[in-house]
Amino acid sequence: MAEAELFRGVITKGVGGQYTVRFKVNDKIEYAQCAARGQFRLKGIKPAIGDSVTIMPSGDPDVEYVITDIEDRTSFIARPPVANLSIMLLTFSVTDPEPDLTLLDKMLLVCSLRDIKPVIIFTKSDLNGNDSEMLCSVYTKAGYEVLVSSPQRPITKSDLKDIIGDGIAAFAGPSGVGKSTLCNSLLGIDLMQTGEVSAKIKRGRHTTRHVELHEFFDGFICDTPGFTSLSLEDQGVDYRDVLYGYPEITAIATGCRFDDCSHRKEDGCVVRSALDDGLIDSGRYGRYTSFYTELYDNRNNYRHRRKQ
Numbered sequence: 001m002a003e004a005e006l007f008r009g010v011i012t013k014g015v016g017g018q019y020t021v022r023f024k025v026n027d028k029i030e031y032a033q034c035a036a037r038g039q040f041r042l043k044g045i046k047p048a049i050g051d052s053v054t055i056m057p058s059g060d061p062d063v064e065y066v067i068t069d070i071e072d073r074t075s076f077i078a079r080p081p082v083a084n085l086s087i088m089l090l091t092f093s094v095t096d097p098e099p100d101l102t103l104l105d106k107m108l109l110v111c112s113l114r115d116i117k118p119v120i121i122f123t124k125s126d127l128n129g130n131d132s133e134m135l136c137s138v139y140t141k142a143g144y145e146v147l148v149s150s151p152q153r154p155i156t157k158s159d160l161k162d163i164i165g166d167g168i169a170a171f172a173g174p175s176g177v178g179k180s181t182l183c184n185s186l187l188g189i190d191l192m193q194t195g196e197v198s199a200k201i202k203r204g205r206h207t208t209r210h211v212e213l214h215e216f217f218d219g220f221i222c223d224t225p226g227f228t229s230l231s232l233e234d235q236g237v238d239y240r241d242v243l244y245g246y247p248e249i250t251a252i253a254t255g256c257r258f259d260d261c262s263h264r265k266e267d268g269c270v271v272r273s274a275l276d277d278g279l280i281d282s283g284r285y286g287r288y289t290s291f292y293t294e295l296y297d298n299r300n301n302y303r304h305r306r307k308q
């Protein structure tokens with residue numbers, strides 16, 4: 001029997017245990033419908049979009065290919081399940097809904113711990129120009145890449161081409177901030193189409209439900225459903241990690257003369273004086289201390305419970 005042909009590709013979509021894999025044959029892009037081998041289930045691995053996989057013909061006319069191997073993931077986020085994400089497009093509206101900066105800071109922290117590059121997009125700047133300038137300035141000063149979007153000046157493909165490169169990027173953020181609007185306009189998808197679908201399923205607005213990778217130059221972008229909360233504890237974040245979400249505080253904290261300083265209330269702490277001098281944004285600092293305190297206290301409660 002001839003040796004089976006193997007191809008390497010990326011999972012772009014998964015519905016009901018059947019996966020779409022994009023792969024190349026002689027430089028031509030093909031999409032295959034694939035089943036997963038039972039062995040993945042046994043090992044507790046569930047293929048996810050973004051996974052780099054090996055596939056081979058299955059011999060089954062219903063599902064023509066089978067996934068035989070999944071490469072180790074460089075990153076994984078569980079909600080929504082996307083593997084090998086390299087960029088998160090953290091999308092927040094400056095108003096309607098009001099920006100949840102606690103959620104934004106938590107996501108920046110998680111990105112930093114997972115080695116995912118964050119890019120912040122503030123949408124709806126047409127509805128509140130002042131706030132969008134203020135937010136843009138706070139997060140640019142903190143060291144992040146920030147883009148501002150409005151219907152008059154939406155984010156363009158060339159704004160994101162170099163940022164995404166050959167990576168996988170996902171829009172992430174609360175519901176109603178304009179993730180799908182941006183993603184569709186970048187992909188040239190007609191917004192009316194989404195509207196028609198949503199009219200059929202009788203939902204007031206077309207809230208995103210499923211996740212799929214779309215080709216974007218040499219990489220991929222995907223839209224994701226909005227979410228309202230994120231637990232740092234559930235994400236496995238330790239109180240000692242919180243500083244990773246605050247590069248501007250970290251830069252100052254390296255000069256702190258106390259070895260074991262949490263930079264919260266210690267007298268003579270260099271971070272506290274920088275705050276008093278207006279060198280650190282007070283909102284960002286407040287969120288740093290509240291995350292730190294919450295995680296620190298939870299850890300003590302946890303230890304206490306274990307002793308009982």
Ligand SMILES: Nc1nc2c(ncn2[C@@H]2O[C@H](COP(=O)(O)OP(=O)(O)OP(=O)(O)O)[C@@H](O)[C@H]2O)c(=O)[nH]1
Nearest residue numbers: 124150151175176177178179180181207208225226
């Ligand atoms: N004024 C204004 N409205 C916008 C802008 N971007 C999006 N919208 C509107 O905001 C509403 C929500 O947009 P969506 O793109 O569906 O939001 P989403 O983030 O995908 O929401 P979920 O799928 O529920 O997570 C729509 O009515 C859009 O037309 C903007 O820059 N300015």
Ligand SMILES: [Mg+2]
Nearest residue numbers: 179180207208
């Ligand atoms: Mg959406």
Ligand SMILES: [Zn+2]
Nearest residue numbers: 256261263269
């Ligand atoms: Zn200190």
